[in-house]
Amino acid sequence: MVPEQHSDVILLKEIAELLNEETNMERMLGGAIDKLLQNSNFETAWIFFIDEKGKHRLVAQANLPDALEERDCRHLTKGGCWCVKRYHDGDLEKASNIIACQRIENAKAAHGKIGNISHHATVPLQSGKEKFGLLNIAAADTVRFSKDELALLESVAFQIGSAIKRIVLTKQEQELALVKERNRLARDLHDSVNQLLFSVTLTARGGIEMAEDEAQKSTFRDIQHLSQEALNEMRALIWQLRPKGLESGLIDAVKAYGEMLGLSMETKVTGVIQLPSRTEETLFRIAQEALNNVRKHAGTSAAQIYVTITPTDVLLVIKDEGLGFSPAHGAIPSIGIQSIRDRAKAEGGTADWSSELSKGTEILVRIPY
Known part of the structure; x- marks a missing residue:
């Protein structure tokens, strides 16, 4: 028993190190479940992100049977299932053994076999009260996982949920910084280049009225036309940097x-x-x-x-x-x-x-x- 507990501690430490180092969401999720499968008795894993409307999205998978992997994992990406519904209804709070899996059954019906996988466990991914989706785990010839195995899954899911939250917050901070920079550039363009172009337009208009030679008037008209076009382009650029009206x-x-x-x-x-x-x-x-x-x-x-x-x-x-x-x-x-x-x-x-x-x-x- 002691070696197994020690092995779980090492596994959790290695997963934690991977999660802390990674900044890309897809690589992080894929790397975490790969490491979990390589160092445990679990054989197959996939992760769903689920929005507030109950719509799920497959974001990571590892070592799927051919029947689940074929045609871009259509049996995992299309349709509904019991675990997603339970999650959306708020009835899934911890790691649970799933008695039957509709997606596995559909894949089996379509292909006649799906290896020796018939059931999976599922555990919600969350950080505090904020929920992100589900981690599903399966193994050959396994219809139920032990309490220790479910406890390990809960620990891994907690780590993944915290890492997801970190990346989401980092991305939000980056987007906020980008918006601030766009706004700064828009202000600078409006206060400097935009005003200069407007001044050139007015100057050219005055030149048209003051010039007596027709050639000079034509030159000022060209300057006015070009500066007005540039002014329109600048206003459009400012709009693109800082959308007003949304x-x-x-x-x-x-x-x-x-x-x-x-x-x-x-x-x-x-x-x-x-x-x-x-x-x-x-x-x-x-x-x-x-x-x-x-x-x-x-x-x-x-x-x-x-x-x-x-x-x-x-x-x-x-x-x-x-x-x-x-x-x-x-x-x-x-x-x-x-x-x-x-x-x-x-x-x-x-x-x-x-x-x-x-x-x-x-x-x-x-x-x-």
């Missing part, structure tokens, strides 16, 4: 930004908008990029924005009836599609576009929340 809602902010660019905006919303602030800002940034594209490339002064909210996703559509483009007629213009896709992908979403010459462009973005 406190009044996503649609109002997007509409105000489009009108600032000189676009006539048509908006339509289906569903009730109540989005996380991070999702809302991502959608705003994507809309900014798309509207900038309309202004610079579409050859039109009108755009349409459609937002559809479902219980799990938000769909953003930005349309124009401008020049459009076609890959068959040459390279796709640099319109920020990759930037939009990167922003959507960072939130677990997708972005795509369709366009036709002389018939405009449509960008479709879908983000889960």
